Amino acid sequence: MAWYTVETTYVDDRAKLEDSRPRHRAYLRALVEEGKVGAAGPWADDSAGFAIYQVADRAELDRLLADDPYTVDGVAAGRTVNEWKLVLGSVGAA
Template structure:
């Protein structure tokens, strides 16, 4: 298994569009948590984006999960994906 830290940024001009898709986004996140693919995640305190931690087989799997997210791609952009080697098991 590989662990990835994903950072996203929100376009403040498209906040209404993002918030309209938020219920579907949260439902999708919960399904990934139930499957053990999403370790944790949440918005940054300044409202500029979010950080999510995934535990998946490989980068291809992560890319499929990110592509399937219900958030509009113009309102929420993936700004960084980094593989992480945590010192402690989840």
């Protein structure tokens, strides 16, 4: 299993973001229950969101991101993905 951090920036259309957000959060909740997302949430200024994924590989992460309502609904303006080497601590649902 590999760890990835994902920062998602949003389009400027706040109405579109707010409309998609409940579906996006339900999607991530299901991934938390499956053990594929350890933590997720928006930045305090709501300019973007951040999530930590634990998946088999980059191909699985890309499939999960493609199915995310923020992608499907055109809310994700961009994403920064990094493979992460977890050395200390633990990641779990809040």
